[in-house]
Amino acid sequence: MKKSPGLKKILVTGGAGFIGSNLILTLQERHPQAWIVVVDDFRSGHFKNLTGFRGDVVAADVARLDWKAHFGREKFDAIFHEASITDTTEHNQFLQTHDNVEGFRRVLEFARPNKTPIVYASSAATYGIGGEAVNLETQPPKPANIYAFSKVILDNLAREYSKKNPKWRIVGVRYFNVFGPREGHKGAASSMILQLAQLIKEGKRPRVFKHGEQMRDFVYVKDVVEATLLGLSAPSGVYNTGSGAPRSFNDVIAAVQSRLGTWLETEYFDNPYPFYQPHTEADLTHSRKLLKYNPQFTLEKGVADYHASGFLV
Numbered sequence: 001m002k003k004s005p006g007l008k009k010i011l012v013t014g015g016a017g018f019i020g021s022n023l024i025l026t027l028q029e030r031h032p033q034a035w036i037v038v039v040d041d042f043r044s045g046h047f048k049n050l051t052g053f054r055g056d057v058v059a060a061d062v063a064r065l066d067w068k069a070h071f072g073r074e075k076f077d078a079i080f081h082e083a084s085i086t087d088t089t090e091h092n093q094f095l096q097t098h099d100n101v102e103g104f105r106r107v108l109e110f111a112r113p114n115k116t117p118i119v120y121a122s123s124a125a126t127y128g129i130g131g132e133a134v135n136l137e138t139q140p141p142k143p144a145n146i147y148a149f150s151k152v153i154l155d156n157l158a159r160e161y162s163k164k165n166p167k168w169r170i171v172g173v174r175y176f177n178v179f180g181p182r183e184g185h186k187g188a189a190s191s192m193i194l195q196l197a198q199l200i201k202e203g204k205r206p207r208v209f210k211h212g213e214q215m216r217d218f219v220y221v222k223d224v225v226e227a228t229l230l231g232l233s234a235p236s237g238v239y240n241t242g243s244g245a246p247r248s249f250n251d252v253i254a255a256v257q258s259r260l261g262t263w264l265e266t267e268y269f270d271n272p273y274p275f276y277q278p279h280t281e282a283d284l285t286h287s288r289k290l291l292k293y294n295p296q297f298t299l300e301k302g303v304a305d306y307h308a309s310g311f312l313v
């Protein structure tokens, strides 16, 4: 495990959310002397995710906050930008684009005078539906919804700011299908691992689209946190952050049932979506080489750790 550079003052947007809170609790453990400031407007996050947090919380919308007025000349050693509308069924184009893109632009502008290193959350959704099964960072984006589109614009902005400021570190970590503790508040937007575990726990049969063979790159949140921290030492750019080992929905059901000690028969139902990606897979060549990312959790190991944390059901 690589140690992040000495950090005394850290800003995390979206810190009350799933990934943000896991990141914060890890930062707090590894940098006990650091002062951590969260900016979150709680539109999807939850204060309970921050149980045990010893830092500050600014309850504000990153896309509307007057950063200069609020923080003045306060300097941070690092900024992790996780805040975003994460509900992909939110189809309001203005809202998704405004809040996600303007939020990032304000963070960039706030960080610009000091060239504070920024690691921000990109998304595998930028690869789109019907594209390549194996995703490389060099592939052109094909956003299929407004959420994915907004993330493409984040990547474009990051590239442009980096081009103009070659010495400033701006790193995008392109998350795939993340699962793990502190995602319960996401409801229908939470991982299939949690949703299936909840069904099974209620004694209901697991339900997936026919015939459960579609593959997804499920990545455990501890690997994602590690990749995000590594972003502070990597060259500017975007890095795939998956497991690199896609697994089927049937595999997820088997992994969850084996942990919960159940064996309910799976119910398969027709997929209503005419366009449904049969396979997603992060190519990790670039991430392994430059981000030094080396995921540690298989699906089974991640589900076991999740279950042991007490958050799975």
Ligand SMILES: NC(=O)c1ccc[n+]([C@@H]2O[C@H](COP(=O)([O-])OP(=O)(O)OC[C@H]3O[C@@H](n4cnc5c(N)ncnc54)[C@H](O)[C@@H]3O)[C@@H](O)[C@H]2O)c1
Binding pocket: 013, 014, 015, 016, 017, 018, 019, 020, 039, 040, 041, 042, 043, 044, 045, 046, 060, 061, 062, 063, 081, 082, 083, 084, 085, 086, 099, 100, 103, 121, 122, 123, 124, 125, 174, 175, 176, 177, 178, 179, 186
């Ligand atoms: N979970 C995944 O599988 C996944 C995959 C790809 C990308 N991502 C990205 O990772 C990041 C974190 O996602 P998550 O899964 O933790 O979701 P989440 O919904 O749990 O966390 C997002 C947090 O951001 C906050 N937020 C949203 N818009 C805000 C705004 N304008 N101002 C202030 N706070 C705001 C929410 O209240 C929430 O606490 C997001 O940028 C998301 O797009 C997640």
